[in-house]
Amino acid sequence: MNEQGEASELLFPAELMTIPASYSEPCDQAGHVERFEYDTFEAFSYGDQTQPLTKNAMVYVPYGYDASKRYNIVYLMHGGWSDQTTYLGTPEAPSQFKNQLDHAMAEGDVEPCLIVCPTYNNTSDEDSGDYALALELTARYPNELVNDLMPAVETAYSTYAYAVTPEGLAASRDHRAFMGFSMGSVTTWHIFENCLAYFRYFAPSSGNAGSGAYWASAVERQGFGAEDFLIIGATGTEDFNGGAFSALMSDMAANPMFQAGDGEPGTNLIFRVGEGERHDGYAANRYIYNALAFLWH
Template sequence: MKKIVALWMSLSLLSGCQTSQNNDSTLKQISSAYKQPAQQAGTIERLDYTTYESMNYDEKTQELIKTAYVYLPYGYSQDQQYNVFYLMHGGWSNETTMLGTDTRPSILKNIIDHAIANNEIQPMIIVCPTYNNASSEDSSDYSLALRLTENYHNELINDLIPAVEGKYRTYAKNTSSEELRLSRNHRGFGGFSMGSVATWRTFQYCLDYFYYFMPMSGSLTNDGTFMNQIVEQSGYDSNDFFIYAMSGSDDFAYSSFASQIENMLNHENSYFIDANSENGNLLFQVQEGGTHNGDYASQYIYNGLCRFWNEN
């Protein structure tokens, strides 16, 4: 069982995945040339910020200094407004896993550089944080990670977003709660595996602040009523968010992930509408033969960012 869970959480961010077909929706193939550094390369910066220990966040008794890595697109300028995407890692991982660091960027960073240069992806800011709490080893504890992803919204809204959007130029005029809500259409959150669980929790607790969601190979619940009530109780409607969900047909997380999506779409009076139909807000694509690893995570992220802020 431990080996299975470890496989679930591992990330080896490579590219070269093949295309797949699901309900007439095709996942894009990543060109092998995208693995190489791009001439028009963005940069990665380290951002340290203050937050509080997750389990007793409300008491604010234990202050923590945490790190996120921030991707800035080629030609980034404070004179231009940018959409911002928050990208969470899975288990056995940290804030360096997805895009790397300023001195050791990952292959995924190269892929995004090329896709932006070729006008497939909008120039955007990408933030790679961590739900690790008091220890860098927290994500290796499955049950602890589940608790931390449920708590993460406190840090995300109160500490990380203000730190990022107070420093870099986004569509938020300032970091007040009101302004962050007003700029929600220009903000997205996604993650693979345990990062996907964090994405569903962000949808649950932070719909006020995000429009785009990219859960990948990690489910929260198969209770369609629970998911529907999140939207109903938020005061938002079906046109107020967009979810791009992806997984692989041979991914051991696929069955529970697909079940959640199916129950969301088929719920009576559902707020979730298949994006293959008019005014849809939930697109679910499956990579044929895809397993639970970083190759496919890279492909999903590439496809999702090609879609976000480009769908109209």
Template sequence: MDYVFEMPKDMLKECENKGTVELFEYNSETYDNEHRKLNKKAFVYLPYGYNTSEKYNVLYLLHGGGFMQEWWLDMFPDTVTILDNMMAQGISKPCIIVTPTFYHDEENKNTHDEAICENFRFELRKDLIPAIESHYSTYASGDVSEESLIKTRNHRAFAGLSLGSMTTYRAAFYNNFDLFSYYGPFSGCCGPFGNHDLEVERICKTLEEGHKNGHELDFMFCANGDKDIAFEEHKDIMGRAVNKSPFLKPGENYDFFIIPGGVHDMKAWQLHLYHALQVFFTK
């Protein structure tokens, strides 16, 4: 892939073939001591011409700290324009994009408890994916049994920015590797207080155990600006993981995209998404 460091201008022009964005509601447990059932929300992007007689790949795409499901598609409608243009021009395959939240509610989004990153694995597996893929036309074909979701993992991706990038590792990669084969961690792995040695160990262990179970990594697309606050820890961890794991193969199933001068902002994250969608669902 030829990387660019600024979003191409034609990606930001209004596209004639527009996809649609709708709000999707589902029920989930909060996994607190009371095991309350909550009504959760996610925004869903459906590509232009979405047809229930066709099957679509799905990208689950997370926000960062302090925001919720509205971040990618509602707060930043130019993200939708970029997606419309990419799919209209054949730069990426038409796919469904789901933007959920790891927070329980509006009050919870003010929490600084990073355990939410790992705890989201339960809701992701038991509630969100089954709700989405029983409602929309995906490769699961409405069968959201665990066996079916594992069988269709190659048609499922997970990506996120900042705290959502940490969640990409913790909820989707370490704990649900059997459900996803594509990953996009944008801006960080463990945060400023994380243990680099532990992260490297978990990455290598996940890939090794996945290989033993017949679950290979199709692609991990890491991305960061070199002026991003999360850059150094992300670069260090992934560099060490590549050196240690035979299952991370640069140029084949792994890359680390770096924006010169890029910082911790939406301009960078949209560019990360632009590149990630060019490698997702290509195998």
């Protein structure tokens, strides 16, 4: 609140926040990681649904989770040479980033939410290590996400979806985000391209695709407009993909569909560059932390 007692406007920080070092230690108010199994189909023959697959995702459940309450939900995709355990670890061996999430929520930096870490790996855990194959799988991932994972996970956990039908999931899009770094960022762009009906918030980082004109047409093709989404993009000055990602952000900012800013009313594109950041896990966690800290406050 400001001095006049009016609600103040939350703006994205001019410089990316650093995750406090103390957040890496275990937290007294700790959430937990659960392994979530669900049924889907092989990606390349998905339309025929002739090859069933059972896959699993890691789900972060915040401290004090109460199934009688509703929670915002984030889908967070890993990059290349990685899998669903990359961000959160496993129930048996949680990651340092899981500790950081615990502290961030306990300290009020991040609104308590559900975080789902799935994988675009298909028939092999090694798929993400094949660059060309990974590109194909990220493009096909919206099928699995919308038809299989989202209905399954949002049945098991309490979100803002009043039903796990297309209508119920669409009605709760304001409470759902998709994020990812590197190849996870490429996945995020494919979700933006195909799934605006179900997601309002997107946080791609250090993984580019398309152009300003291409993404503007994707918004229009899905029947949405500039007021219907927010993209929070990030990369680093020392990231090998930083130049290309920054060029994409500039191209989008020059397109009338996208209104670049700091989160003020009308903004639908926020972009930050981390000084000295490389294409690594430290940068990925920092970008995700900053995006989470902005949403739903």
